[in-house]
Amino acid sequence: MLPDLRGDEVAKTLSSGSTIRQLVEEAAAELRGAGVSDAVRQARDLLQIATRLESAFIFAHPEFSPDESEISSFRDLVSRRSAREPLQQIRGRQEFFGLEYKVTRDVMIPRPETELIVEEGISLLSGVANPSVCEVGTGSGCIIVSLLHGMPDAIGIGLEKSPDALAITLENAVSNGVVERLELRESDVFGALKQGESFDLIVSNPPYVPLEDVSSLQPEVRDFEPQMALTDGGDGLGIVEQIVNEAPAFLKAGGHLLLEIGFSQSPAVLRMFDPGIWSKSGAFADLQGIPRMIRASLSAS
Ligand SMILES: C[S@@+](CC[C@H](N)C(=O)[O-])C[C@H]1O[C@@H](n2cnc3c(N)ncnc32)[C@H](O)[C@@H]1O
Structure with a gap:
């Protein structure tokens, strides 16, 4: 006892x-x-x-x-x-997809379920030579840095609204050896992309928690992870919808969009995809069998 x-x-x-x-x-x-x-x-x-x-x-x-x-x-x-400070912040780092990531209070702690996005991204781009990737909301950089690490011929642009988070993305890109293939831009969603820039894959784990649910999150998350990483300040679907609507302008024909979403959001998110623009869209499940990822492909022509 x-x-x-x-x-x-x-x-x-x-x-x-x-x-x-x-x-x-x-x-x-x-x-x-x-x-x-x-x-x-x-x-x-x-x-x-x-x-x-x-x-x-x-x-x-x-x-x-x-x-x-x-x-x-x-x-x-x-x-x-x-x-209730998270162990990962106390330690100052977290392992993700076999790589070490620096973690501070400025970035979301990389979660194991997000590794599925990386796995799926690498699999979708397996037949593409010199693939290009764009991530919205890089945070620690765990997604785009792991993607570039897993695809040595890939290049990427990482977009992030928080300059403090962007500084951590940069550190992790350097420490994991991909900084020469990654350009980072402070950006509100796609705001910092130029017309004509286009990618084989756009990926995002956007802030999707409804504002009204934030107060009931675990103290480790609610009090120590950046509010901007958790919620869009509304129903949790605002930035998701903006990404779905604006991504086609920045995707190559046949390019892919991968999104991480919240527990019960897949029906609402799948309804955002216009079948006239997207050739296919679907949800796939996380390690607990819950549909937490959305995969969609732009029509090929
Ligand atoms: C859920 S976190 C994901 C971080 C990291 N990609 C991961 O998977 O661990 C969402 C990230 O999006 C960023 N973000 C929030 N609103 C944004 C916006 N309007 N434009 C760009 N990035 C945004 C946050 O600062 C945060 O780093």
Whole structure:
């Protein structure tokens, strides 16, 4: 049974000489009390960040005592996580599609389901020589950077409204070796594209949460991820609809549009596609079998 301690009590308890076992148990109790799920694993992850010990070592040596400065920084991290700061922001990075992405409060944390967009994009462009890709709302850059990394002959333009997010996209493009093939522009949706620019693929994970749903999101999302990444400030479909309506002007004949959307939005989004313009459109499911992605192709002529 883990002791049921409050934050200030834990702070007093985490003293020099504490073992990994004690530190993890005490931190897990604090995290649990703050409503953090999977508290023991998260406590171990925080200990690993603070001490830089291998996770296998943390498992194998519960009797080991980290030094005082490590315990102090662990204590700070536990307080931050108890205030519901996401682990990925505390760590400052997240793995996505096999690559490392820097993550700050200026960008959405890359989600595993978004990897499906990357997989699908690479598959759609597999027969295209030197494909061109445009992303609306790059954030961390996880989509367009992963696409360019997965297709060494591809080039891309990333559009993003937030200059702070765009700076992180750039850092991640550099660290993942695609910056020479990626142009970044501050842009409201397609606003920064020039007439005549066109792409084989346009992709977006736009802000699709209805404003009225934001207050009921988990604190990690609601209080720590950028509001602009979450919602369009309306019913959640405003930017999606703008992308569907404006994308044909920037797609090559037969080009593709891939969108990530919210849980119940696929019927409404599929209705936005004019069958006179789009040759086919459909939804495909995420890892839980929920239709969260839309794929559409422009008519070939
Ligand atoms: C849901 S996040 C997706 C970020 C990243 N592509 C990903 O999948 O993790 C949406 C992104 O769109 C950006 N954004 C919001 N409104 C925008 C707009 N009108 N034009 C361009 N980008 C916008 C946000 O700043 C945010 O980075």
